[in-house]
Amino acid sequence: MDSSGVQSRVIVITSGKGGVGKTTTTSNLSVALARSGHRVVAVDADIGLRNLDVVMGLENRVVYNLIDVVEGSCKLSQALVRDKRVDNLFLLPAAQTRTKDAVSSGQMEELCSMLREEFEYILIDSPAGIESGFRNAVVGADEALVISTPEVPSVRDADRIIGLLESMEKAPIRLVVNRLRTSMVREGEMLDVNDVLDILAIDLIGVVPEDDSVVKSANRGEPLTLSDSSPAALAFQRIAARLAGDEVPFPKFDEENERGLLAGLRRLFGKKD
Amino acid sequence: MGFLKRFFSNGGSKSVAKERLQIVLIHDRADISPEMLDGLRRDIISVITRYMEIDSSRIEMDFDRADRSVAFVANIPVIRIKRGVAPLRDGEQL
Ligand SMILES: Nc1ncnc2c1ncn2[C@@H]1O[C@H](COP(=O)(O)OP(=O)(O)O)[C@@H](O)[C@H]1O
Ligand SMILES: [Mg+2]
Numbered sequence: 001m002d003s004s005g006v007q008s009r010v011i012v013i014t015s016g017k018g019g020v021g022k023t024t025t026t027s028n029l030s031v032a033l034a035r036s037g038h039r040v041v042a043v044d045a046d047i048g049l050r051n052l053d054v055v056m057g058l059e060n061r062v063v064y065n066l067i068d069v070v071e072g073s074c075k076l077s078q079a080l081v082r083d084k085r086v087d088n089l090f091l092l093p094a095a096q097t098r099t100k101d102a103v104s105s106g107q108m109e110e111l112c113s114m115l116r117e118e119f120e121y122i123l124i125d126s127p128a129g130i131e132s133g134f135r136n137a138v139v140g141a142d143e144a145l146v147i148s149t150p151e152v153p154s155v156r157d158a159d160r161i162i163g164l165l166e167s168m169e170k171a172p173i174r175l176v177v178n179r180l181r182t183s184m185v186r187e188g189e190m191l192d193v194n195d196v197l198d199i200l201a202i203d204l205i206g207v208v209p210e211d212d213s214v215v216k217s218a219n220r221g222e223p224l225t226l227s228d229s230s231p232a233a234l235a236f237q238r239i240a241a242r243l244a245g246d247e248v249p250f251p252k253f254d255e256e257n258e259r260g261l262l263a264g265l266r267r268l269f270g271k272k273d
Numbered sequence: 274m275g276f277l278k279r280f281f282s283n284g285g286s287k288s289v290a291k292e293r294l295q296i297v298l299i300h301d302r303a304d305i306s307p308e309m310l311d312g313l314r315r316d317i318i319s320v321i322t323r324y325m326e327i328d329s330s331r332i333e334m335d336f337d338r339a340d341r342s343v344a345f346v347a348n349i350p351v352i353r354i355k356r357g358v359a360p361l362r363d364g365e366q367l
Contacts, residue, residue, distance in 0.1 A: 199294050
């Protein structure tokens with residue numbers, strides 16, 4: 001529970017394979033949730049490979065980091081970087097010059113309980129892989145978002161991660177399909193969202209299309225959900241709303257998951273909506 | 274005529290991708306649970322020993338991947354077949 005009496009949620013953003021969009025997702029969802037009035041902290045748990053600060057555009061204001069907090073070298077409030085563009089948004093940066101072993105699971109759990117007292121949403125950007133770094137990122141979380149692209153290695157590794165998250169009793173565990181290319185799906189050259197869902201058998205929380213604006217926004221350090229209305233920005237906004245419990249329909253059959261007769265007929269007649 | 278092509282062929286790389294994933298994941302999921310394999314081994318031994326005496330120390334079990342499917346392969350050395358064992362009736366327990 002945070003200071004205003006709202007139940008806090010610690011959500012880890014994770015994946016099996018690296019480079020599939022965890023950091024992008026964490027930054028955009030954090031901004032979107034804060035903009036809709038929630039008190040949010042984005043935590044970079046990718047110790048040694050700090051990235052969330054640059055993707056969010058907050059790198060120049062980092063003084064202390066997560067390791068300083070868990071080691072007691074500074075207070076939590078000193079390490080939190082406030083985002084001046086959005087009310088109620090903070091970043092807890094990772095250490096860049098330390099290794100994953102600088103923090104233990106116990107310390108991460110403690111850190112999460114501290115953050116629960118201040119924030120409604122605690123989004124944790126996790127490192128790739130299934131080693132200690134992953135476990136540390138996940139240990140204090142209630143729920144998980146698993147990011148996968150519609151590609152064989154990514155889906156395969158997502159399956160492994162889902163198994164681990166289930167064994168750690170995280171719930172709900174929900175899927176973000178990232179970098180979907182509608183044109184390739186139409187040509188039968190890319191797994192569609194239903195294929196991925198068939199295989200992984202978990203709930204979908206959203207689909208983010210391949211979108212050049214993601215790269216541009218990372219270049220500028222301006223998360224898309226700050227203002228943009230590009231397809232990826234809209235997708236992240238919808239995911240944030242679903243995360244907050246809103247019923248948001250899944251648009252466009254080949255872009256997001258639309259099951260049923262209409263979708264089937266559309267597909268049959270090759271209608272591009 | 275793009276839609277006709279799509280409708281009549283499923284030749285894109287996507288169907289290959291899906292099939293390969295389904296197969297590799299059966300394997301992956303089987304790999305990650307030694308408990309399940311142990312349970313399976315125990316259950317199989319108890320069924321088989323009703324009918325034959327086996328060398329349970331030399332049982333080999335694994336998942337084999339053929340082109341399009343996964344096979345569960347068990348190699349169970351038989352010492353002696355028992356005579357006159359009635360199969361279980363429906364609902365009867367071992
Ligand atoms: N939907 C997307 N469209 C285009 N590029 C993307 C998309 N999502 C991620 N990327 C790019 O992929 C790369 C890896 O993304 P990142 O979020 O850093 O992944 P991770 O944190 O999982 O390693 C980045 O260069 C990012 O800009
Ligand atoms: Mg990252």
